[in-house]
Amino acid sequence: MIRRLLSLALILWLLGFAVFMLLLPRPLEDAKTDAIVVPTGGAGRIQRGLELLQAHAAQRMLITGVAPEVEADELAAEYKAPLALFDCCIDLGQEAVDTRSNAIETARWVRDHRYKTVRLVTSDWHMARARLELAYALDRDVQVIGEGVPSHPRFATLIAEYNKLLLRQVALWTGIGR
Numbered sequence: 001m002i003r004r005l006l007s008l009a010l011i012l013w014l015l016g017f018a019v020f021m022l023l024l025p026r027p028l029e030d031a032k033t034d035a036i037v038v039p040t041g042g043a044g045r046i047q048r049g050l051e052l053l054q055a056h057a058a059q060r061m062l063i064t065g066v067a068p069e070v071e072a073d074e075l076a077a078e079y080k081a082p083l084a085l086f087d088c089c090i091d092l093g094q095e096a097v098d099t100r101s102n103a104i105e106t107a108r109w110v111r112d113h114r115y116k117t118v119r120l121v122t123s124d125w126h127m128a129r130a131r132l133e134l135a136y137a138l139d140r141d142v143q144v145i146g147e148g149v150p151s152h153p154r155f156a157t158l159i160a161e162y163n164k165l166l167l168r169q170v171a172l173w174t175g176i177g178r
Contacts, residue, residue: 013166020162024124025148033058033145034115039102039130040065042123044149049121050081052147053089058119062109064093064102099126103133110142117143124148125158129165136172 027048036058038049046063053061063075072086093109096102110118122130127146134144
């Protein structure tokens with residue numbers, strides 16, 4: 001009996017992992033939102049957010065999880081973006097340290113600005129969990145659209161991320177992770 005349950009659990013995990021891999025999000029085309037949110041931590045995320053903002057895909061952008069010592073002018077220089085763009089349209093969130101606190105910091109920012117649509121820009125492999133956390137932290141009337149930044153993660157990274165997603169989902173379902 002236990003062997004069958006373990007076999008069933010393994011099969012379900014493998015099927016779920018296959019779906020997770022097959023549904024890695026891609027960049028969006030022609031979607032406009034009130035705001036763009038970019039969690040730090042992955043290659044290409046901030047650059048993609050800047051491209052979208054400069055293409056007028058949103059009014060404003062939050063970069064969440066920025067180290068406290070980093071200034072806007074440093075980011076502008078690093079990404080070869082006009083400092084005026086940072087001055088007018090980009091906020092640096094410097095309180096978050098992980099995906100969950102990114103979501104909390106973002107939810108506060110979204111409420112403060114009264115945004116109703118948010119484009120979440122993060123690595124394709126990170127999107128499912130980042131979106132889960134953000135949807136949980138936001139008010140129900142805010143729509144989150146995912147913009148996956150293509151990446152080439154190691155297989156171990158994908159397995160670890162899928163397991164984190166499952167554990168976080170179970171924690172939210174059971175009320176442990178609130």
